[in-house]
Amino acid sequence: MATKRSIKTFSRTTILILALAFIIKFGGPNILRQYISYGIGNCQTIPILCMQPEEKVLTPQIDDAYVHTLIPHTFPKMAISVPKGFDLIQELIKQRYYKKRNGRKKAVIYLLIQEPGAFIKLYPNVQKQGITNNYEFIRRLIHANLDQVANLTDAFFVIMKSIFIPDVGDQSSVKMIRFKLPDRKGFINYSISKLANYFDCNVFDDNGNFFKVYIKDTRASLDLNNVFAIISTLKPLN
Secondary structure (H helix, E strand, O other): OHHHHHHHHHHHHHHHHHHHHHHHHHHHHHHHHHHHHHHHOOOOOOHHHHOOOOOOEEOOOOOHHHHOOOEEEEOOOEEEEEOOOOEEEEOOEEEOOOOOOOOOOOOEEEEEEEOOOHHHHHOHHHHHHOOOOHHHHHHHHHHOOHHHOOOHHHHHHHHHHHHHOOOOOOHHHOEEEEEEEOOEEEEEEEEEOOOOEEEEEEEEEOOOOEEEEEEEEOOOOOOHHHHHHHHOOOEEOO
């Protein structure tokens, strides 16, 4: 089901790119950027379209004591350990961890896994730009910047960025980081406030598998170190 949705998303994006090809041929980069702004928003309405990760790569130490407090759970395609109090969803499969409903908005963790090369299969044309694996695809997407759009490839990744990054709260306070663990690397987009925390984690293992872990922490109970501990427990299941 998720694969069908991904194909549909990429198909719509491809149609939009064909329209953009006409625009850039006859109007140039400035018109192209204006067209994108009109269609999906600009840097004022969607600030993350012009944000990029910090240059520094974080190499956090995992809190083993905290990891031991997490509850392991398995799905057909992957396993992860998470704290109590979250609904956990992989694609259409849902597991609840609330003992009682407290009337507040739900705290949720959404999970997605894609096998090596999955994004390249959906949009093979990016290989002409030297993008040959999941990591390079997501790296280019995360670094996409509307103000720097100069060609169709730039436009494609800005559009995909608007689709691929979920709600991360107040975008004016969002931080984008790169990280490296012994057997994991990737990018996290997050915002922390007194009311709720949001973490959009894009994680790659040494075998090229891609995991997306989106955490909507409505109780503001997690910090970035907790999140690193959670994603360190990710495992693909065959």
